Amino acid sequence: MNIKRLLSFLFVNEYNCILCGRELPVITRYHLCSGCYAKQEVIGADACLKCGRMISGEGQYCLDCQNREMSFDRAFSPLCYSGGAASLVMDLKFHNKKYIATPLAKWMTDKFLESGLTPDVVMPVPLHAHRKRQRGYNQSELLAKEIAGGLHLPIDVTSVSRVKETLASSKLQGGRQAREENMKDAFVVLDKGSVAGKRILLVDDVLTTGTTANELSKALKKAGAAAVYLVTYAVTREKAPIQEV
Numbered sequence: 001m002n003i004k005r006l007l008s009f010l011f012v013n014e015y016n017c018i019l020c021g022r023e024l025p026v027i028t029r030y031h032l033c034s035g036c037y038a039k040q041e042v043i044g045a046d047a048c049l050k051c052g053r054m055i056s057g058e059g060q061y062c063l064d065c066q067n068r069e070m071s072f073d074r075a076f077s078p079l080c081y082s083g084g085a086a087s088l089v090m091d092l093k094f095h096n097k098k099y100i101a102t103p104l105a106k107w108m109t110d111k112f113l114e115s116g117l118t119p120d121v122v123m124p125v126p127l128h129a130h131r132k133r134q135r136g137y138n139q140s141e142l143l144a145k146e147i148a149g150g151l152h153l154p155i156d157v158t159s160v161s162r163v164k165e166t167l168a169s170s171k172l173q174g175g176r177q178a179r180e181e182n183m184k185d186a187f188v189v190l191d192k193g194s195v196a197g198k199r200i201l202l203v204d205d206v207l208t209t210g211t212t213a214n215e216l217s218k219a220l221k222k223a224g225a226a227a228v229y230l231v232t233y234a235v236t237r238e239k240a241p242i243q244e245v
Ligand SMILES: [Zn+2]
Pocket: 017, 018, 019, 020, 021, 022, 032, 033, 034, 035, 036, 037
């Protein structure tokens, strides 16, 4: 274990801002100091009715959702994937700061509650067993546990398995088609009985292209899920429309 990792275990302090590390005079809901909180890009009413990303133009749906059918019903994120939110997701995922799952999940829970939707069960987006072994944990599972607790719902971590080791989207070339091909049949529903007829709330750390959530939702719907919702801590911005020249 390297020294940085060891220190992150020792200095888990509830009273410090999870972004800048400054001591909090009073404990805040999302464990951010007022300066870091003010810098967050919070998603308000100007969000896509399908994927929840912030939209810049007119209309109720982002350009991506206007041109593409997603298998999930609705997705929600409290924040844009930029600046502080992006570095917190990185901390949770790659820097072993598992303790920040609690404040991150709190914001996700608050955001989801605004929707008024009533799922039956919470399910983290599974990691492939190999990836989970490498990392030591599934960050989405940490978030899902907290969210299930906050919503007083059961958590299901066994009904779906990620059977295909996929490449990170960032390492893929060739756009959407390559991403979809990479993710195709990545998930298998092991227990259809516990999925059929259920309204499922999926939990992931971040929503980018939506390919992962789409493929998992597709598998769940095929197994009879009544509805699939998704909550993530952050979502990437709407892509700028192609400029006509
Ligand atoms: Zn701060």
